[in-house]
Amino acid sequence: MIRHHLTDDILLAYSAATLPEAFNLMVAAHVSLCDDCRARLEAFDAVGGAVLDDICDSVGMSDGALAATMALIAGGPPVGVPRAARRAGVLPAPLQDYVGGDLDAIQWRPVGMGVKQAILPTSKDAAARLLLIPAGAAMPDHGHGGLEMTMALQGAFIDAGERFGRGDVEVATADLAHTPIADIGEDCICLAVTDAPLKFKSLLPRIAQPFLRI
């Protein structure tokens, strides 16, 4: 049972495609596990559909555009990556795409105190990493300049008196000092995304305040 969800502003920004890749990955991973957030996201997509259908200025297509499109279709579907279906394993499908498999494919690097990390290849305007925190251990000090979102994938972590189990997302801002501690019983694996401080101003402030609410 997921209790800590994505915020409306993040879901809207995902729908409007204004988030850095690392935050898109967080949204895609959480929504894979959470039908509540999937329904909210699809409601924001519905607003996008209404914008496209109704208030967007249309621009005439060139002569022969339909024929050109039929030729595209006749050429067969593009060889692209099909959208991921549900897959067995601990990692949701969008994360498995970045890792190249499930947990046993993660290339962990030690960062001290028994904690390990694996940085995922995303665009440089934000960073995404998987963290492994041994049961009962604390996440090492990891100063972040701006927004940080952390989602538990296996086990759980506890921060500021709240427990975050599989699928739960903690949102932390720069002025919040926090120290997540892995719950006893099982090593905690989580996805953490942070905006790189240097690029912070370009992308995230615009979604810092929600204006569409569900």
Add this chain to the structure above:
Amino acid sequence: MIGSLSAWGQGFVNGTQDNARPDWVSQVERVRDHQDREAFAELFRHFAPRVKGFLMKSGADATLAEECAQDVMATLWNKAHLFDPARASVATWIFTIARNRKIDLLRKQRRPEPEDLSWGPEAEPAQDDALALQQESEHLRRALSELPDAQRELIERAYFGDLSHSEIAAETGLPLGTIKSRIRLALDRLRHAMR
């Protein structure tokens, strides 16, 4: 693999008594089941210029937007079997395809997407679920068009990726809770069918 002509495509256009716009569901179904070129041409005439306009407002030049709009419409043909009328209007579905192409082309980034949830060959959404969602989408479209200009422009600009922090207002008044509940219901039924 998709079953034969299903009930959900029948009667949506007729199902709305007032002079609401067509919801395009039956056209997508005809493309899906019969590779119907005339149905596709109807969709193309309505949506391709809108997709092109959307992409140009989002920062693409005319040439790129034209090429991309053709690509989006070709994707509609190729993925018609993935359209779920109990969860999205045709306009919404095309918006998501166009939005993803926009990221590929303008941002040159990968676009991580949630795990796909779709109906298997042995089950499809119930016709009344699809009808209710299509009607709800029409309500949302009308509510948006009836907003005061300034408010509507804010929403429009948010979806073009063209809004700075200080310009973001607090509320829109759009009845999003209703459509969210409808989608949630459809997801519950889909999860049940996937079991």
